[in-house]
Amino acid sequence: MPTYLTIDLGGTKIATGFVTLDDVGGTPVVEDLRTIPTEAARGGDDILRRLAALAADRVRERDGLAGVGIGSAGVVADGTIIAATDLIPRWTGQRVADALAEATGLGVGMVNDVVAHGLGEAHHGAGRGHACILSIGVGTGIGGALIEDGHPVTGAHAVAGHIGHIAHGLGRGVRCSCGTDCGHIEPVASGTGLAALYNLMKDDATPAVAGGKDVSELAAGGDAFAAEVIARSARALGEALGGAVNLLDPDVVVVSGSVAESGALWWDALRAGFADSAMALTRAIPLLPGELGGAAPLIGAAVAAAQVIGEHACPQHPSIASI
Amino acid sequence: MPTYLTIDLGGTKIATGFVTLDDVGGTPVVEDLRTIPTEAARGGDDILRRLAALAADRVRERDGLAGVGIGSAGVVADGTIIAATDLIPRWTGQRVADALAEATGLGVGMVNDVVAHGLGEAHHGAGRGHACILSIGVGTGIGGALIEDGHPVTGAHAVAGHIGHIAHGLGRGVRCSCGTDCGHIEPVASGTGLAALYNLMKDDATPAVAGGKDVSELAAGGDAFAAEVIARSARALGEALGGAVNLLDPDVVVVSGSVAESGALWWDALRAGFADSAMALTRAIPLLPGELGGAAPLIGAAVAAAQVIGEHACPQHPSIASI
Incomplete structure (x- = not known):
């Protein structure tokens, strides 16, 4: 070996x-x-x-x-x-x-x-045994990779996989790390984006948060507004993912990263958004948590x-x- | 031969x-x-x-x-x-x-x-000579296909390419042919969608239209509201396409179909939306009209x-x- x-x-x-x-x-x-x-x-x-x-x-x-x-x-x-x-x-x-x-x-x-x-998740983690894997990492930013028959699909200019920079209406008007504010999913669904969405949605009396972890901790402590922000953010990501899956039709989607480790509230909303946006023919494609951390x-x-x-x-x- | x-x-x-x-x-x-x-x-x-x-x-x-x-x-x-x-x-x-x-x-x-x-456009039309082509047809509905090294990418369940069913905020609340109303691009950017968007955006005094062709004809006849609807619809499609290109990174995008033949107003808005949504690394990927009709x-x-x-x-x- x-x-x-x-x-x-x-x-x-x-x-x-x-x-x-x-x-x-x-x-x-x-x-x-x-x-x-x-x-x-x-x-x-x-x-x-x-x-x-x-x-x-x-x-x-x-x-x-x-x-x-x-x-x-x-x-x-x-x-x-x-x-x-x-x-x-x-x-x-x-x-x-x-x-x-x-x-x-x-x-x-x-x-x-x-x-x-x-590649790690595809060969030795949650994607093991599948031919076509869409891997998405939801952390400070949102990144992705498409693995086909064990090899990464890199695209014509080695750029393929930038799934954080696909369209979603919730991101409209929110500046993305790539510079646009026409509506990408990353600025409202990454860890940073979760905090940005919280700060956008909150009223003046609510203190601002500094990062996605703060929102997760508030929600874990029973804060209903923080929970609502997490649900909104994860549902939007699920809708965007459903669209990507309609386009790519992978065997499985593997979802990793610090935000993906934030618990059932986030996952339930992600799966609900995905089920709404995926077509009948792609709805059964499983969203699996990464196994390798x-x-x-x-x-x-x-x-x-x-x-x-x-x-x-x-x-x-x-x-x-x-x- | x-x-x-x-x-x-x-x-x-x-x-x-x-x-x-x-x-x-x-x-x-x-x-x-x-x-x-x-x-x-x-x-x-x-x-x-x-x-x-x-x-x-x-x-x-x-x-x-x-x-x-x-x-x-x-x-x-x-x-x-x-x-x-x-x-x-x-x-x-x-x-x-x-x-x-x-x-x-x-x-x-x-x-x-x-x-x-x-396949036709990739081998003998606008995609000729390129390794990776995203083909999109904008007609009654919106369909797509990804051609890599001359062969279609069909996905794990033969469903890949459904680019009409990717997310865009403009479609939120508008019923898509796939059944969702969570926000797909097709119901506001296909020919049918152009008419739906016109009817949604118009005031009560304006008569409804029956199809996308009506909107194109009104705009061609100098109707500023119809032109605004076309620009809004095409810009949204361009934004959605920019996101898809960030994910897929093809050499070229070939755009065909009856709506794509509706003229410069539509194409200019499509390209503006694309330029806003594509990242710096994908912005130069050309959107080309289909050549084979x-x-x-x-x-x-x-x-x-x-x-x-x-x-x-x-x-x-x-x-x-x-x-």
Whole structure:
């Protein structure tokens, strides 16, 4: 059973660990997690230097590694970051897979971090055994990935999966992280969006909240207004998801992320909105909670590495590839 | 250059013709169109009997046909209608490809009619030369198809492509053909939807319209209110399309159908809504008018036949297949 060094690189932290994939479908083993701060403000060159040093260091800890897998924030194509938000300055253009291959001497599989999450859930989590999985992560933002026959669908410009940026009327007039206010689902259904919706819907006498967690905690404490906001937000997301499922027709939808862990109130409203918006032919498609939690991106990065090294190795560049 | 008998079966009429595909990318030749009424109310068994007789008849007109291609209303899988609306009673369950193969002695390629339209535009129309095409038809209803590497993406239950049934706030409270009123784009952006939106937005003194064509004609005649309705409807569709493109990331979007032929007012609003909703990374994806008009489904049916007969022939069932 091969073991990979895996990396999950986000705007706040860089998590690493050793993931051993069980070929016969057992649960992967994730070991020896070590996390460092991304220190994003220091910019892409500095991050990549520290990342390569960390990878070289970690590879020395373990004999016989089969390769390196990384899921990174930003739009990933051919092992390079082709676009990134201002959250990580000068991350765009960084040839991450090259740098990791050079630092470790191992083959590298690289995907976007949301795609890594989806790959993990598709192969070893809630999507196991299905051919076509729509994975959606509802946390600070909303991300998505479509996994078909085990491989991510990346689209024509490596951008596919941005399910937070599909239309929903509840988002109209609320600024989305992508810049529009014409009505996307993310600004009213992510964790940040839950807080934004609460602050928009509340009366002047009610204090504003700072984040989605505050809304969840108020609702858990019996606050009826916070519960109403959560139900409204989750129902809207369910309606948007129903529409996406009418378009994509996956076998299952896997829903993960901190907001998705907020309880039955959120899930019931999500499922009610989905049932209203999905057609008769798609209504039975199950919405399943993710099973791997925070380990999903690391496990998915290992899957990406295994796919590149096992199936997609390029004779000209045996140690560098991305899927 | 192979010639196929091709069939486009809708709720109103069954069109047939001979399509000759040019292997080197030239424009297909469509000849000898003949159309009969579907007489849908007579039900699936009767339709299939008349369809098979028509096909047998037409095959005798032309020597050396390479096969039969059909695009049919309804959800198509393995040459069978697995679901259909009440517009064609008892169409569900009809083994159409089997019946056509038996009647003609030829190999049969069968897809949904909206998929046939998309296949035609992808291979020989506005999508020519691109790997990933989102095709959308805006007529009485709104249908769509996703064509990847030349083949239709049909999803887990052969339902993929139902882009009329994605969320948009303008549709909230307006009954969609799928039954929901939680807010789909079709009931306010199809031809029927354009009329519904006009009738919803008008004041009591303004006479109601019966169809989208009435709204287009009023606008063409200088009616400012009709023009405003068209702009509102097309902008909403553009916003919904922008969201779908953020999710799917195709190379191009091909927009066809009677409403898409209604002029610059509609297209300008469509493009403005799209530009507002698409992310920076997808905004440059072109929205292109379809090039094949009403011939698209016949040409796409020929492509389906060519794909089945050339690439997907099943050794156990050499004359019957669908893609």
